Amino acid sequence: MIDLAAAAACVIALLGIGFRLHQVRGTRPAAGTLYLVAFALCMAVAMAALSPSASAAAHGRPPWALALGLAGGELKIAAQGFLALLALSVEPPRRGRKLMIRQAIGTLTVMAAGAAAFLLAHPTPATGGLYVDPPGRPTLTCYNALFTAHATWCLAVFLLLIGRAARQVEDRLLRTGLRLVLAGAAVGLVWAVLSIGPLLDALTTGHQLTREDRVSATASVLALTLGIGGATLTAWAGLPARPLRRLRAWYRYRRLAPLWAALRTAVPEIAFDAAGAAGGHRLSTDAEFALYRRVIEIRDGQLALRAHLRPEIAERAAAEATR
Incomplete structure (x- = not known):
């Protein structure tokens, strides 16, 4: 002993x-x-x-x-x-x-x-x-x-x-x-x-x-x-939580796919590379980085389309979100 x-x-x-x-x-x-x-x-x-x-x-x-x-x-x-x-x-x-x-x-x-x-x-x-x-x-x-x-x-x-x-x-x-x-x-x-x-x-x-x-x-x-x-x-301490973070990032990445695809159709240049533009549902080996990149592309698309939005849209969206 x-x-x-x-x-x-x-x-x-x-x-x-x-x-x-x-x-x-x-x-x-x-x-x-x-x-x-x-x-x-x-x-x-x-x-x-x-x-x-x-x-x-x-x-x-x-x-x-x-x-x-x-x-x-x-x-x-x-x-x-x-x-x-x-x-x-x-x-x-x-x-x-x-x-x-x-x-x-x-x-x-x-x-x-x-x-x-x-x-x-x-x-x-x-x-x-x-x-x-x-x-x-x-x-x-x-x-x-x-x-x-x-x-x-x-x-x-x-x-x-x-x-x-x-x-x-x-x-x-x-x-x-x-x-x-x-x-x-x-x-x-x-x-x-x-x-x-x-x-x-x-x-x-x-x-x-x-x-x-x-x-x-x-x-x-x-x-x-x-x-x-x-x-x-x-x-x-962060090692056990890493798989959970990747799974959460993968889930959010997939949930954003329809919005990303619609914005990419309207503004093709938001995709950072050809592979990303062609395979809208293709996930990088680093799920967290892929999610980060997708959010940036969506924000770029929103900024590019901002000139085509009517002023009351923002107020209406805020009211709907509050409801």
């Missing part, structure tokens, strides 16, 4: 990366896009490194087991840093640049100090985790405290800045996407706060999991689903 959740988190993150890169293909991606891709990539690799399958593969090989645990934690710290940088990228350029430099330095410092504390604790691999003798437990606790404090800080910055930006957005779809992203960050913040329990367990017992547990894997899947889904909502 945990392996399935970890695999789902990896797949969600990788799909989000692919979809986002597909959106910006052919253009220079913005800094926010790069931070989003880096966050998702770090989380995907971290979930793979901390999965039960990876832990089982490293069983009996102490250096590999410790390396996987350390790498997974370091990648999660990096992902948290990229998330904070993503939030800071919405700040005014001058102020945001300074804050982003400080955040990058802070994240790198936490990664270096965390790795040093992890190694200085002299952990030994245990089943699905590691064990630290009493002299090294305070050092391991420092590593856990750095991880938890950094995660809490980055998620709080993200919630504060993106929440403030979301309140200023008028587009409903974009605002909904930002709210989904904020919900994912809130899940991550709750998970970071709850990780204080395992931190205290490591201090008192010396045992700590290096692979994902059920709560952590579930929180990761939920947070990534909400975050990646919200970040790409504006791109994929």
Whole structure:
């Protein structure tokens, strides 16, 4: 079950990366896009490194087991840093640049100090985790405290800045996407706060999991689903409605055919091309564009015939429409 959740988190993150890169293909991606891709990539690799399958593969090989645990934690710290940088990228350029430099330095410092504390604790691999003798437990606790404090800080910055930006957005779809992203960050913040329990367990017992547990894997899947889904909502939300829009355009195109044919008989030059003039009922592969073109041709025909209309016709048509 945990392996399935970890695999789902990896797949969600990788799909989000692919979809986002597909959106910006052919253009220079913005800094926010790069931070989003880096966050998702770090989380995907971290979930793979901390999965039960990876832990089982490293069983009996102490250096590999410790390396996987350390790498997974370091990648999660990096992902948290990229998330904070993503939030800071919405700040005014001058102020945001300074804050982003400080955040990058802070994240790198936490990664270096965390790795040093992890190694200085002299952990030994245990089943699905590691064990630290009493002299090294305070050092391991420092590593856990750095991880938890950094995660809490980055998620709080993200919630504060993106929440403030979301309140200023008028587009409903974009605002909904930002709210989904904020919900994912809130899940991550709750998970970071709850990780204080395992931190205290490591201090008192010396045992700590290096692979994902059920709560952590579930929180990761939920947070990534909400975050990646919200970040790409504006791109994929319209896909299910596209066939309906085409069908509606095709129906309106057909309904306008008699009027178009009558005007085209009276004013042949309204047709944009010979194919359109010859096949009045021939529909382009793009129904919405075909409808747009037909409406323009009808308007052109009305303008061309305006000189032949009696003045009272407009009033009579308006009265009939009102009735």
